[in-house]
Amino acid sequence: MNTKHSSGTEKPAFFDEMILPDGTNRPPYAEVARWLESQTRPMIQRKQQEAASIFRRLGITFAVYGREEANERLIPFDLIPRIISASEWRFLERGIEQRVRALNAFLHDIYHRQEIVRAGRVPESLINDNEAFLPEMVGFDPPHGVYSHIIGTDIVRTGENQFFVLEDNLRTPSGVSYMIENREAMMHLFPDLFSKHRVRPVERYPEMLRQTLESVAPSGCDGDPVIAVLTPGIFNSAYFEHAFLADQMGVELVQGSDLFVENGALYMRTIRGKNRVDVIYRRVDDAYLDPLAFDPTSMLGVPGLFDLYRAGRVTIVNAPGTGIADDKAIYAYVPEIIEFYTGEKPILNNVPTWRCGVAEELAYVLDHLPELVVKEVHGSGGYGMLVGPAASKKELADFAARLKARPSNYIAQPTLALSTCPAATVTGFAPRHVDLRPYVLVGDRVRITPGGLTRVALKKGSLVVNSSQGGGTKDTWVLED
């Protein structure tokens, strides 16, 4: 019986991170490809089981919590690393830094003089009528002028030098705990591989996060700033990550009920009495931060927190109101935004996007509907979305009617040929589509962790990398020269 874990069962049909069309391997993968050749199926299966038990033990799970459900689910982990060369990473890093600086400048501008609107580069209605625009933030200056401190930039690749930003995720991006624990698991499972590569470390992320949070403490804060991670609580699906980050940074994990505002300061209740808090890394949405300022029914927030923030007595990370800059309607304008604030051409491209609110772009979209993906500008999670190539004639016709009725509610993008990377499947190694989410920290300076979270669509042919739909993750290696 042939137990070879062959990679020959499925040939890549798209740009593949490892295998070139002529069957040779791309240089960053040379060593890993040799290693894969030597692996048998039972060896891989054993390692796969070992990986699952490591994750369960570490508790890296995302919770599906009902009263009946005690098992947290594990996100499938694929053993084959996704590898990025030093030069590719330099390029990505420059592009990401340019982008996050421009988006923070944009946020500062739209909550102040709105020069970009005055200059006619972004329509006024897109800002001021946008639900994600928070009028309460107008005129306020956060420390260092930073609004979005913790960013997960979703990047896809379609060719050797073709990278595109798919989403900016400027609110409360999650998944960074997987980036760190995936590396832990890989180093445990395959120490030999690490001795044959110079892989840049990712485990400094919590330290860098702490430095970033300290750097944006209120100006009046004397001594070491006290930091806390604010979680909605144990029933939140990302609760483990909240606890993980607090633990790794050595700061308290708090819930709204642990905090209170008194005499112009924020405190947490400790066993020694009240303890001042200077910086809140919140994993709670804007609407629930403060029942006095936003949703009055919220039990998750802290009454009076927002006033305190506006008075500069505490820093909220990320700032409220950052959602306006990762809105899908704004996304289409990001190239203009980068040029407007940096005077440079964008290094990383957007996915080409047609704004249906513009008459000639709508005409193009209606003509090419079967090949496009059309999204609602405020929708998320795939709701109200049309995937042209997968839609029936009737669905296309229905959607065209909706488009014509409310064109400015939609954007359209080409169906992207996402790159693939080999993954271990039940029948052998096979190419599966991947994306990449590097994690970016913005405080006194920009800190980018070399690596990120690679999500992989484990179903054959699937382009959907979400964990809720059969997606998994891979360790992501950035190599040194």
Next chain:
Amino acid sequence: MLGRTAASLFWMSRYIERAENIARLTEVGYRISLTPDVGFGHREDWKSTLIAAACLDGFMAKYETISAEKVQQWLLFDRDNPASVRSCLETARNNGRAVRTALTREMWEALNSTWIEFSAIKPADLAAGRLPEFLDWVRMRSNLFRGSLLGTLLRDEGYYFSQLGAFVERADNTARILDVKYYVLLPSNETVGGELDAYQWETILRSVSAHRSYRHVYKDRYRPWNVAEFLILRHEMPRSLRFCYNWVDRSLEGLHALTGNGTAGCEQAARLHGELRQAGMDDIFQSGLHEFLFDFMARNNAVSATIARDFHFN
């Protein structure tokens, strides 16, 4: 440490201890129900179990009549009963999960695997005489949790809050078991110290796994007087009120040394502990066992409330 973290550690341990005690009480009820009626007139074994578990009112609100099956369901599996083994294990785990970073990995695994295994058990599985096996399992899981706590947890604030929860709960439970014996099981025409109910006293000892250690201490058959002394005053008996208060007292002193906080609770606990060390059984029976136990439970609750206040539990 956050007040909420302290509260969660305290309640996590309390609920694990409570789950164990509910299992012990259920075992007593089960044993009594298996023994032939020894002539006390009407038998209200399961009712006394419900009273000892402080679960009678809730039970009667849901069911109109008492039967072994209903009581077992209520004590072990019912979600409507906040003190059922199920509710206790779930609440303990949720408290632990809320303070994951304050637990050691082994403590978390003990809590988590207990809850996962419990969730797989169906009440119907316990028919056919498998109840004792299940009750043993609950005790073993409590032992596992305690063992991992004692073996791995740093001796700082977290440790003391966990110990406080366990011993406040255990003291309450021991007092309650004795008290139920006193005013429910005792036939009205019997005086305390009579001989008729020796068998049931033995059962009480069994419920705290002390029927054999009793013999080591007293070298005598079960005498109510001695049983009460054993469970209240003996410092070497790990479920006695005095033993528990020795721990409550020491834990509060430890917390006071670490935090400079908790003076009021320290004083209350020290006074109660001191009284238990001084007391003799003659005085207790003279002034009334029930009155003594009732007073103890009230003061134990007061200590718990003072701890919550001193250390900002909410």
